[in-house]
Every structure is written in C-alpha cells, then in structure tokens.
Amino acid sequence: MEIKKSPKADLEGGKTLSVLMGLVVALACMFVGFEWGTRDIQVVTASEGVADIIAEEEIEITRPEELPPPPPPPPVQAAPELLNVVEDDVELEQQEILSTEDDQSAAQVETYVAPTVVEEEEESDNQIFTVVEKMPSFPGGDAALLKFIGNAIKYPVIAQENGIQGRVVVSFVVNRDGSVVDAEVVRGQDPSLDKEALRVIGTMPKWSPGEQRGKPVRVKYTMPIQFRLQ
Template sequence: MEVKKSPKADLEGKKTTGLLIGYVLILAVMFVAFEWTDRDKQVTTDTGIVGPIFEEEMIPITEQQEEKQPEQAPPPEAPKVEEVLQIADNDANVQETDIASSEETGQAVEIKYTPVEVEEEEPEEEEIFQVVEEQASFPGGYGECLKWLQKNMNYPQIAQENGVQGQVVVRFVVNKDGSIVDPVVVRSVDPYLDKEALRVVKMMPKWNPGKQRGKAVRCMFTLPVRFRLQ
C-alpha cells in the first residue's frame, strides 16, 4: 500500500530552503565576527623591556607676598602764614634820605683801616727739673764759685756792727743757656744779709746748664751763701 503524503506535511521540499537560510545566517555571523575582531586588533611594538618610570614631582610655586607696610598718615600741614602787606597812605609822612656821591660833594672818600687784632699765644713755660742726670755747675766747679762769692760779696755794715752772721740759702733756676733767673731766699738769717745774698747771686756769670738725656734743660739749684765775721 503506497503511502501518500500531504503537500503541507512534506518536509523534504523545505529542507533545501532551511539549509540555505542556515548557511546565510552562518556566513552573516562569521562576517560580523571577522569585522569585529579586525577593529579591535592593535599593532604593538612592545619589546618586553620596561624602562624606569620617573615620576616628576610638581613643586608648587609660591609667590612671595610683599609685606605690606602700614601706611603712615601724612604729617599735618603747617598752617600757612598769610603775608599781610601794609600799604602806607599817601598822606603818611615818610622821611627820605638822600645819599650824595663824592663827585657831587667834591670831598674825597676816607677809607679807614681797622687793624685786625691777633691774639698772640703765650709760649708755654718749659718744665723745670728738680733732679737731672747732670746737675748745673759754676764754671770751674764749686770751689771757684766760693772764691767768686768772697770776692764780690760786701758784708753789710749794720750786720757787722750788730754781730750778725750765718748762712743764707738761695734757690734759683739755671736756664738752658746757663743764665740765673728767679732767685729767692729759702732760708733767712737777717734782712740785710738776705738782700746782699740775692744781689750777689744775680751778678753771677752764666753757669753750665743741667742736662737730661744729653740735652740742656732748665733745672733748680740751691746755693748756700755764708756770712762770717773775722
């Protein structure tokens, strides 16, 4: 018995159509897959060597802020002094002084010279040494000094009559040139004898000056003058 198939139930006829549809879908999926993978591919030239990574530290730049100085208040302005000009009235009595020239008066002009006073400085007195390395001396020594005193000394007559005698001590200054100045009696015996001792000392010749460090200096000297009755 031959089995008859219904055309609706015949699947053999649709088999070919289904295969074609399946191929088309597979090709479409493959095409999309290839296109998708090509876009995601990237060409890398990485050699596998990783270099050191330097991290650059960013230092913030800070701007120095200028210190603002406190503003000082301007000094107060000085009050303005208004100048007041006094205008004299025309009726005011004003005395006029006429200065006549020498040509008008015919008199010569006298020019008076006023000398300039110059104050002269007083020379400073040199130091007087009490003790020196080389003492001042009478020419020829102390013996010659006694002889000179006996020769030039006059014994006061009043002192002789009163029997007055003794030793008068006289102090004086020997200058650099050997001259004798400023004699004074430091030990008195009698006014007449003192006066004679001073007179004789002032008459003495120049002495040999005293020396300090090899240079002549002013020095003090004390000389006893003896009065003795015979």
C-alpha cells in the first residue's frame, strides 16, 4: 500500500527558501558590522618613525666649560734708587785712579834667554850596534867574502867520515878599526863543524867598519857558513 503525503505537510519545499533568507540576513549583519567599526587610521611612514627613534636615542654631548685664564701676576716694582744729593759747596777728596797701563814697572822688556842646547851624549866606545846607517863590509864585497870562506874552510875529517853536513850560523863584532872579535855560534850543526866555522871567522882580515852619523862604531854581524860534502 503506497503512502501519499499531503502537499501542505511537505517541508522540503520551504527548506531552500529558509537557507537563502539566512544568507541574506548574515550578509546584512556583516555589512552593518563593517560600516559600524570603521575608524580613522593614521599612517606613519618609516622615515618619520625612524627620525623619532633617533631623536629619542640621541645623547646630549656635554662639553667642559671654558674657564677664563688666570690673571697675570702683578708687575714687580723695582725699589727706587736712593740718590745721595751733595751740595755744591762740599769739597770732595780727589782720588787718583791707577791702571796697569800707568804702571811703568810692568813695561820692562824681558831679557831673551836662548834655549839651552843639550848636546847628545857621545856613544860609548864599548856600545855595540846591530843596525847602523852604514853597515860594515868585507874588503871586495860579498863575492870576495864567499870566496874567502870557501878557500879557508878545511872540512873536518870526522864529519866527512860520518857524512855530516849543514849550515852553521855565527855572529861576531866588527870594531871601529875593522877588526873581527867575539865570534860565537848562534846555531850549530855539529861540534866539529862549529869549531871550524869559528876558526874561519878568526882568520878574516879587517873589515870596513860600520858608521853611525858619520862616525865609526862597533857593529854586531851575523853570517851563515855552509858545509857541504862534494
């Protein structure tokens, strides 16, 4: 059996109308609300806000007060000089003023004294020089000296048998008259060779003496003598 509804009892037809009415009412309420809540809004630019913030944060710079310079010290007043006023009728004692230029005794001429000449002491006759202005020399020169030594040497037999040879250094003094004295061995080689060297020196003729300041003096002379086997 089919159930039939009455059109008056059908509620679905009024549902759509109710929804539309509700939307209209809601939109009207919202419009009224927006219009009622409108107010003036002040727009502040960024530059103005930053300027206010900077102005609030600026710190006042304090500067020291400039003090006036101290007043200069008062000038020192010199004490007034006391002048002793002398009357014209008072006689003053005349005083003589003497100077060194008026002293005739100081104008004496000093006597010139020549400097004393100290004479150099003459060299002692026994003084021996090692280096002089003119050294002593053998008659005929060095070549003649070597020839004389070569002819005067007699090679010791004991030295020849033992094959001894070498150089003997001797020294001697040439007197002011050229004679040769005080011969001695400075560096020897062998007793036999040393003795022969001293013998040869003792047989030398007179030398030309050495001179110092134009005067003959005693000079010590050193000379080597070579011994060599043939």
